Every structure is written in structure tokens, then in C-alpha cells.
Amino acid sequence: MITINSTIKDIAAVCEVSAGTVDRALNNRGGINEATKNKILKTAKELDYQPNHAARCLVTGSTHTIGVVCINLGNSFFSLLIEEIEQIARDNGYFINLILTHNDAGKEIEGIQYLARRKVDGLIIFPVGIGKEYENKLKRLNIPIVTLYNRISPDFVHVDVDCRQIMRNAVSFIVQKGYRRIIYLNYGIQELRERGINIFSREERCLGYLEGIKKEMLKEVLVIESYDPDTLIDLVRANADEKTAVLCPSDSVAIRVLHLFRDRGVKVPEQAGIMGFDNIDLLKVISPRIQSVDCKIRYLGRKAFSILHRQINKDSTVHDCVVKYSFTEGETL
Amino acid sequence: MITINSTIKDIAAVCEVSAGTVDRALNNRGGINEATKNKILKTAKELDYQPNHAARCLVTGSTHTIGVVCINLGNSFFSLLIEEIEQIARDNGYFINLILTHNDAGKEIEGIQYLARRKVDGLIIFPVGIGKEYENKLKRLNIPIVTLYNRISPDFVHVDVDCRQIMRNAVSFIVQKGYRRIIYLNYGIQELRERGINIFSREERCLGYLEGIKKEMLKEVLVIESYDPDTLIDLVRANADEKTAVLCPSDSVAIRVLHLFRDRGVKVPEQAGIMGFDNIDLLKVISPRIQSVDCKIRYLGRKAFSILHRQINKDSTVHDCVVKYSFTEGETL
DNA sequence: TTGAAAGCGATACCAG
DNA sequence: CTGGTATCGCTTTCAA
Numbered sequence: 001m002i003t004i005n006s007t008i009k010d011i012a013a014v015c016e017v018s019a020g021t022v023d024r025a026l027n028n029r030g031g032i033n034e035a036t037k038n039k040i041l042k043t044a045k046e047l048d049y050q051p052n053h054a055a056r057c058l059v060t061g062s063t064h065t066i067g068v069v070c071i072n073l074g075n076s077f078f079s080l081l082i083e084e085i086e087q088i089a090r091d092n093g094y095f096i097n098l099i100l101t102h103n104d105a106g107k108e109i110e111g112i113q114y115l116a117r118r119k120v121d122g123l124i125i126f127p128v129g130i131g132k133e134y135e136n137k138l139k140r141l142n143i144p145i146v147t148l149y150n151r152i153s154p155d156f157v158h159v160d161v162d163c164r165q166i167m168r169n170a171v172s173f174i175v176q177k178g179y180r181r182i183i184y185l186n187y188g189i190q191e192l193r194e195r196g197i198n199i200f201s202r203e204e205r206c207l208g209y210l211e212g213i214k215k216e217m218l219k220e221v222l223v224i225e226s227y228d229p230d231t232l233i234d235l236v237r238a239n240a241d242e243k244t245a246v247l248c249p250s251d252s253v254a255i256r257v258l259h260l261f262r263d264r265g266v267k268v269p270e271q272a273g274i275m276g277f278d279n280i281d282l283l284k285v286i287s288p289r290i291q292s293v294d295c296k297i298r299y300l301g302r303k304a305f306s307i308l309h310r311q312i313n314k315d316s317t318v319h320d321c322v323v324k325y326s327f328t329e330g331e332t333l
Numbered sequence: 334m335i336t337i338n339s340t341i342k343d344i345a346a347v348c349e350v351s352a353g354t355v356d357r358a359l360n361n362r363g364g365i366n367e368a369t370k371n372k373i374l375k376t377a378k379e380l381d382y383q384p385n386h387a388a389r390c391l392v393t394g395s396t397h398t399i400g401v402v403c404i405n406l407g408n409s410f411f412s413l414l415i416e417e418i419e420q421i422a423r424d425n426g427y428f429i430n431l432i433l434t435h436n437d438a439g440k441e442i443e444g445i446q447y448l449a450r451r452k453v454d455g456l457i458i459f460p461v462g463i464g465k466e467y468e469n470k471l472k473r474l475n476i477p478i479v480t481l482y483n484r485i486s487p488d489f490v491h492v493d494v495d496c497r498q499i500m501r502n503a504v505s506f507i508v509q510k511g512y513r514r515i516i517y518l519n520y521g522i523q524e525l526r527e528r529g530i531n532i533f534s535r536e537e538r539c540l541g542y543l544e545g546i547k548k549e550m551l552k553e554v555l556v557i558e559s560y561d562p563d564t565l566i567d568l569v570r571a572n573a574d575e576k577t578a579v580l581c582p583s584d585s586v587a588i589r590v591l592h593l594f595r596d597r598g599v600k601v602p603e604q605a606g607i608m609g610f611d612n613i614d615l616l617k618v619i620s621p622r623i624q625s626v627d628c629k630i631r632y633l634g635r636k637a638f639s640i641l642h643r644q645i646n647k648d649s650t651v652h653d654c655v656v657k658y659s660f661t662e663g664e665t666l
Numbered sequence: 667t668t669g670a671a672a673g674c675g676a677t678a679c680c681a682g
Numbered sequence: 683c684t685g686g687t688a689t690c691g692c693t694t695t696c697a698a
Binding site for chain 2 (some may be wrong): 683684685686687689690691692
């Protein structure tokens with residue numbers, strides 16, 4: 001028994017009323033006889049009627065869909081954020097059109113254009129694009145936009161933790177634990193920089209580290225930009241007088257360092273400290289408990305959606321949102 | 334300068350031609366004067382014309398969108414699969430409508446119904462629903478469907494590795510490494526079972542373990558269903574004569590076990606072995622290298638999409654696909 | 667309380 | 683080669 005999708009006309013025909021009346025019944029618009037309404041509702045159910053979204057969208061102009069433009073899902077910071085956004089969006093009757101950019105600005109803008117054709121009601125973007133031309137393209141879309149992670153410019157509402165402040169305070173936090181040498185691992189930044197894409201968030205973190213070093217009046221600025229175990233180990237051991245800590249841009253890097261240290265016989269935290277970023281779930285089951293920063297991902301996701309939602313509803317009072325964070329308890333410092 | 338979205342009519346008006354002609358030019362359908370075509374293309378660009386997707390969809394019936402119904406993104410097996418599906422879909426001109434079920438069958442079917450209203454061209458589902466009623470609801474949608482991870486029934490094309498076979502062979506693999514006691518961690522299964530949802534994949538794995546035990550004629554069937562460190566440690570130490578290994582349903586559980594053993598002074602692999610499942614990226618940076626199973630996630634994702642794509646294009650010869658796997662190299666056995 | 671008709675934006679087909 | 687018109691399914695007036 002193959003059911004052909006029924007339309008409002010089919011219902012109208014069966015009930016011997018007009019399409020308009022069916023519409024009134026289905027969307028309880030009032031001004032309709034209870035009896036006819038019930039009859040219509042009943043046959044709608046019998047015919048397994050499902051409203052055609054495209055048709056509705058064509059006339060109302062709203063798709064109840066938001067485009068989410070993210071970098072990838074391998075990074076659990078991103079995937080958890082998407083998970084939260086999907087949930088809160090759906091609770092509010094919105095669906096998610098997901099596209100991934102993989103740090104490719106061309107792919108990003110192309111994807112966004114397509115989302116615009118689909119008349120998504122709003123966009124949540126983890127931008128990789130940057131520059132005036134990119135900005136203008138986005139503005140011309142005439143679609144509410146919220147940016148996350150990387151900032152484009154003050155013209156776009158941005159939601160995030162203050163990475164720079166976090167890193168600055170992280171340095172102080174580490175210093176309070178008795179460390180005087182802090183290495184910042186900025187892995188992979190060179191390649192990103194060469195691609196000329198938006199690396200706002202990464203830059204902010206590094207700036208925060210530098211500011212922290214200055215504030216705490218530490219002697220050495222130690223930034224490593226490419227992954228090489230020996231370089232790191234050598235650097236850690238270069239000065240035995242002052243305790244050294246490694247500040248990482250993410251927890252997965254921190255886990256990597258933890259294991260490297262274990263392999264090379266560097267005792268944590270006795271001989272070197274480690275601090276991560278994100279506080280991913282996995283940390284709970286790894287020992288020693290890695291010191292990290294909890295960025296309230298779920299709250300971030302909800303906030304991003306709610307601000308976008310307000311923009312969609314023509315609320316012009318929206319503004320940037322800086323989400324709070326907290327340092328976790330850890331055994332690696 | 335606010336650009337109002339222009340339509341085919343606007344272009345027609347400017348060029349003093351009919352909408353039909355504009356359509357011919359825009360979609361190079363042929364049978365059109367080169368000069369008028371160029372003029373139309375030019376003004377289309379000037380007006381920054383973007384075709385309205387809903388309108389097109391309404392008349393053609395195709396949305397070039399596939400609905401992806403997944404469980405969550407916290408599990409990196411899922412998120413990487415989604416990542417791959419998004420990529421291959423986009424390469425083929427399809428967009429992704431993502432919904433997450435969080436193991437809630439009600440939420441799943443509701444979401445699927447909504448996707449159906451949106452007339453997605455096809456569905457890739459990681460099902461949590463089960464049973465005749467659920468099946469009928471899906472069939473009535475009249476939309477091509479591919480299932481992944483959990484199977485619903487032979488009526489739905491299914492793509493996955495053969496979990497049962499993998500686990501059976503994993504037992505043999507472990508035995509070949511000299512172990513005679515194998516514990517299978519089936520964490521969280523009780524709760525899932527109580528919810529009455531689809532736990533096909535989990536069951537298959539456990540069955541595979543049981544078959545492996547039988548095949549290798551091991552004396553003890555050791556399945557632990559709830560997480561309790563002491564129980565596990567006690568069980569591992571219960572028999573000092575025969576080497577014990579722990580077979581895990583995922584790598585994150587394996588990592589947890591690795592750290593538990595380290596905390597409790599159980600030497601790996603000297604006193605106990607560990608084997609994971611999925612071969613997630615993180616394993617690369619953790620030492621010792623955890624023995625795992627590589628499920629070719631990227632290939633799985635591509636296969637799922639291509640089979641769905643063939644169904645969408647009315648290819649009726651599609652059938653289930655069992656993707657190959659391989660045991661990785663590891664130091665924990 | 668209900669019906670009829672216009673319209674959303676694009677496509678498709680039939681004339682000319 | 684081009685114009686006109688019907689159509690997709692639903693919403694939204696305006697009359698009745």
C-alpha cells in the first residue's frame with residue numbers, strides 16, 4: 001500500500017470544502033465551524049497529510065532553518081557545540097543545515113551562498129573567511145548572522161569566551177602554582193597563517209599568553225609553532241632551576257604532551273606541568289586529571305542560538321556576548 | 334546599500350524579455366540567442382540574482398538535500414562519519430539537514446517526519462527506533478533510506494562493518510596473543526535495553542564476543558554491564574594463572590581502562606591486555622598504543638552516501654554493504 | 667463561517 | 683528563438 005503524499009486540495013475534495021477552509025482548520029486560525037474543523041482534521045490524519053514545506057516557505061518567506069557553517073567535527077569543541085545548537089534549535093522549531101569548511105575560505109563562501117538561496121532564516125558561522133570583500137558578501141545576503149570562535153569584525157554579532165583573557169589568566173594561574181617558565185604550544189598555526197584565513201581565535205590565545213608573560217614578568221617567551229617531540233623535551237629540560245609548564249591550545253594536545261612526557265620520563269607535575277583547554281569529557285577518565293579550562297560549551301551554544309533567534313525576530317538590541325569560563329581542578333600543575 | 338533579493342521577473346523586466354527566456358539563459362537550456370543570453374547573464378550578475386530554492390523545489394520536487402538522523406556527536410565515530418557524509422554529499426551537490434536523536438525514539442520519528450515534510454531526497458539514519466509500527470512509518474514516507482550502525486530490518490538498505498564478525502575475530506586475535514580470559518565491557522547497555530530502543534549494533538558486538546569465546550573454547554564468559562572500577566579490577570586479578578584481556582566496545586572506554594589500570598598498578602600488557610574499537614585519531618598520540626579495530630569510517634560514510642544516491646536516482650539494484658575492517662597495530666596486547 | 671482568487675518564484679510546455 | 687500560460691502547494695486577502 002503505497003501512500004501518495006496528499007495535499008491540502010485532496011483534503012478539501014474529500015471534505016467538500018475549499019482549500020482556504022482546510023488551511024483554517026489545520027492551522028487553527030479561528031473563524032471556522034467546529035464540526036467542519038473536526039472533519040477536516042480527521043481526514044487529514046486519515047490521508048496522512050504532511051504539509052509541503054517548500055510551498056509554505058515560498059509564501060511565508062520563512063524556512064525555520066538555520067545554516068550552521070562550521071570548520072570540522074573532529075575537534076570535539078566544535079562537535080559538542082553543534083550538538084548543543086542542534087538541540088536548542090530543534091526545541092525552538094528550527095532545523096539545521098550543516099556545512100563544513102575544513103578551513104577553506106572558498107568552500108565556506110560558496111556554501112554560505114547556497115544556504116542563502118535556501119533562504120535560511122539565520123546563520124551561525126565559525127568563520128574562516130576574512131576581509132572587506134568577504135564581509136560585504138555576507139552583508140549583502142541580508143540574513144541575520146552570529147559568529148562563533150573566530151571574529152570577523154565588529155559588524156557581526158559575536159559569541160565566545162574571551163580566549164585572550166583566559167590565556168592571560170592561565171599564565172597567572174600557572175605562575176601561582178609555582179612555575180616561572182611557561183611554554184605555549186601553538187601547533188599548526190604556520191600553515192593556517194600561510195593560507196591567509198581567519199585565525200582570530202588562535203591569535204587571541206597567543207596574545208593572551210604573551211600578555212600574561214609580560215604581566216607576570218616572566219623572563220622567557222616560549223612559543224612553539226610546529227610539532228616536534230624532541231624540541232619540546234629539550235626546551236622543558238633546558239632550565240632545571242625553574243619549574244616549567246606547558247600551556248596547550250586544546251585538551252587533545254595536552255593529552256599528547258602528557259603521554260610524551262610519560263614516554264620520556266618527565267614526571268608530571270613534579271618535573272613539568274601541563275594545562276589544557278576545553279575540558280573535554282575524556283579528561284574525566286584520564287589520570288592524572290589534566291588541568292584545563294571549562295568553556296561552558298553548552299551555554300555557548302544556547303547563547304549563540306538565542307541571540308540569532310532574537311535577530312531573526314527583528315530584535316535590534318542584540319550585542320556581542322562573552323561567555324564565562326572557569327579553571328578546572330587538575331593534577332598536572 | 335541594501336540589496337533586495339532579485340527574482341527572475343526583475344531580470345526579465347530589465348532585459349525586456351519573458352521569464353521563460355531568463356530561465357533558458359540562466360540554466361543554459363539552449364534554443365536562445367547568444368546576445369540576449371549574455372545580456373541576461375550580465376544583468377543577473379548585476380542584480381546579484383540568487384535562485385529561490387523553495388520555488389525551484391516546489392516545481393521540480395527535488396530538494397538536493399539529504400536528512401541525516403544521527404544519535405549524537407559526542408561519540409567521535411558518529412561525528413567523523415557525519416563529517417565524511419557532509420563532504421561527499423556536498424561534492425555531489427547535496428546539502429545536509431542534520432538532526433540528533435540522543436537515543437530517544439520519539440524524538441527520532443518526529444524529526445524524520447519533519448524531514449519528510451521538507452521533502453529531503455533521501456535519509457541516512459542511525460536508527461534508535463525499532464518494530465513494525467516504526468518500519469511502516471518509515472516506509473510510508475516513500476523516501477530512499479540507508480541505515481547505518483543499527484539495523485532496522487532487511488527491508489532497509491544497511492551499511493556497516495560486521496560488528497559481530499569483528500568481535501568474534503577479536504577474541505581469536507586476543508587468544509593468539511596468549512590470553513585465555515577475555516572480559517567484555519558492555520557499559521551502559523542495561524539502560525539502553527530498558528528504554529526499548531534499537532540496540533542492534535551493541536547486541537551484535539556482544540554476540541560476536543560470545544561466539545568467539547565458544548569458538549576458542551574459553552572457559553569463562555565475562556561480560557560486565559555497568560561501570561564499576563573495583564569490579565573490573567577484581568575480575569582481572571581473580572585468576573593470576575591465565576592472562577586476562579579486556580575487550581572494549583569503543584576506544585574511549587579502552588582509554589579509560591588503560592588509565593584505571595595504571596592507577597591501580599596493573600601493568601599493561603604484562604598483567605592485563607586491552608583492546609579498543611574504532612581506532613580514533615587520539616590513539617595516535619597516546620602511549621602505549623592501544624590495540625584497536627580500524628573501521629574505515631571515511632569509506633563507510635562515502636559508501637552510505639553513494640548507495641543512497643543510487644537509490645535517489647532510481648537504481649533498484651542497491652543492496653547492503655559490509656565494509657572491511659582491519660586490526661591495528663597495538664602495544665596493549 | 668466559507669469560497670474564490672491572487673500570489674510566492676521558478677519551471678515546462680505549447681504556440682507562434 | 684521567444685512569449686504566454688499553467689503549475690507546484692500553501693497562505694492570504696476580499697467577498698459573500
